[in-house]
Every structure is written in structure tokens, then in C-alpha cells.
Amino acid sequence: MKISSVIFDMDGVIIDSEPQWAKAQIDALANFGIHITIHTCEQLTRGQRIDEIANIWIEHFNLPTTTQILADTILTRAHQAILQEGKPMFGLYELLNYLKAKQIKMAVATSSPPIIIQAVFDKLKLWDYFAFQCSANDEPFGKPHPAVYLKTIEKLGIPAKESLVIEDSVVGLIAAKAANLRTFVVNTQYQNAQFAIADAQFPTLLDVLKKLEED
Structure with missing residues (x-):
């Protein structure tokens, strides 16, 4: 893909x-x-x-x-x-470095407010990886409404069909799918039926990396 x-x-x-x-x-x-x-x-x-x-x-x-x-x-x-x-999720930097090397644009679409975004980016030293961050706090509705994902796609300027979302929650998954975006779920409970509408489900980001390398 x-x-x-x-x-x-x-x-x-x-x-x-x-x-x-x-x-x-x-x-x-x-x-x-x-x-x-x-x-x-x-x-x-x-x-x-x-x-x-x-x-x-x-x-x-x-x-x-x-x-x-x-x-x-x-x-x-x-x-x-x-x-x-706060600690990085397992496999985070491996995936980020792979995407950066492939010149794949990265963005964040989160329910958290800007103060939390800044804390996370400072804590994990993420500023050089992401083009920008979008907060659902800036939208009329939060997840599961697709507003934050629609805004992110608009700012990226890349067709939805060429974009991939990585989510961990049901409300986030619903939001991304409502925006018509291919969505991977990463969650230790990835086999739970509540994630059935995802395009793929994985236990860790390292497994996402392996999937992208295979494709």
C-alpha cells in the first residue's frame, strides 16, 4: 500500500x-x-x-x-x-526513524490539549519528527467525531487514501474511520472485538514497523 x-x-x-x-x-x-x-x-x-x-x-x-x-x-x-x-511506547523511535528515512510526513492528532502535547514532545524529544500537531481541543467536537482527523489531513495536503492513522482507543478508531482513513490499532488488547473495524491490529509499534517493511 x-x-x-x-x-x-x-x-x-x-x-x-x-x-x-x-x-x-x-x-x-x-x-x-x-x-x-x-x-x-x-x-x-x-x-x-x-x-x-x-x-x-x-x-x-x-x-x-x-x-x-x-x-x-x-x-x-x-x-x-x-x-x-511518561515513557515512549515500545518501538516508537524505531518506527519514527523508519518513516523519517522514507520521507513519509508525520503528524499528531490528539484529544490532549496543547500543554500536554508540549510536555510529551519535550519529554520524548519529538520536535524533529512531526510536521505539526493537531488538538481536538481546537475543534467543535472531540473524538469520536472525525474533526481533528479531517483538520490534520487538510493541513498535511496529502490524499486520505495515502494516509495511515495509528490509534489505541475505540473512540479514536471511530473518529479516524469516520474521516475515511486507513487505521491501525496498537493496543495490548488488540484482539478485542471492539477493534474489529480497524484495518489491522497490533500489540506494539514495532509490529507496525514490521508490517510496513513487508509492504
Whole structure:
């Protein structure tokens, strides 16, 4: 398959930050006497924008706070944790260096706000790899709406049929497919039926690299 660009989701694809996001939510809700688990975060909020994450918990538990206050609390905790503990996903640099050598353009399309994008790019030293980053925070709707992917394709100036998306969440997968983009899922639970609409599923980025080298 001809690929001229690869669009990466960020959290859970580029950086192993999902544990930090989950812990930030767990800690924030503990202030209200609410106890949730990492599994609950995985099921209800993975891949969502920060305002949508806050709204989900406020509505789910009828919390006496505002979206902005809860979102800021979660975001502050996640930002600190990512800077301290965030690590690249297995196979990240091997894949990035392969794509760079092939002169394949790379971009990020993430639900995370700019402050998190900057933290991740600083932490993992990614500035030389990606043409640009698009945040769903700048769009009217977050994932699973395709807006952030449509904007990314527009900015890349490359036909959708020559682009590949790498996602790790169901909401991200739905967003990418709604934008009519070929989409690979990378997730340790890659064989889960919830990822069935993906064009291919892999446990790691290194497996994506192997697939691209074969093609």
C-alpha cells in the first residue's frame, strides 16, 4: 500500500501516559469521596478530550463542581505525572526513524490539549519528527467525531487514501474511520472485538514497523 503520511494519536500510542491519565482522574474524584478504577477510566474516558472526561464524571456521579474546575484538576495532575513518569511506547523511535528515512510526513492528532502535547514532545524529544500537531481541543467536537482527523489531513495536503492513522482507543478508531482513513490499532488488547473495524491490529509499534517493511 502506498503511504505518504502517518498520523499518530498521542496518549497510548506515542507515550505510555494512560496510567497517568487514569491516576489523575482517580485522585481528582477521590476528593469527592468517589472511588474509581483504572478499568473504569479505560471503559468510560480513554481517548476523550479533557472537558468531555470531566463532564462524564460529573454526570455519572452528579458531582457538585463545574466542568472547568474538574478538568483543570485532572489536567494539572496528569501534566505533572507525564513529565515525571511518561515513557515512549515500545518501538516508537524505531518506527519514527523508519518513516523519517522514507520521507513519509508525520503528524499528531490528539484529544490532549496543547500543554500536554508540549510536555510529551519535550519529554520524548519529538520536535524533529512531526510536521505539526493537531488538538481536538481546537475543534467543535472531540473524538469520536472525525474533526481533528479531517483538520490534520487538510493541513498535511496529502490524499486520505495515502494516509495511515495509528490509534489505541475505540473512540479514536471511530473518529479516524469516520474521516475515511486507513487505521491501525496498537493496543495490548488488540484482539478485542471492539477493534474489529480497524484495518489491522497490533500489540506494539514495532509490529507496525514490521508490517510496513513487508509492504
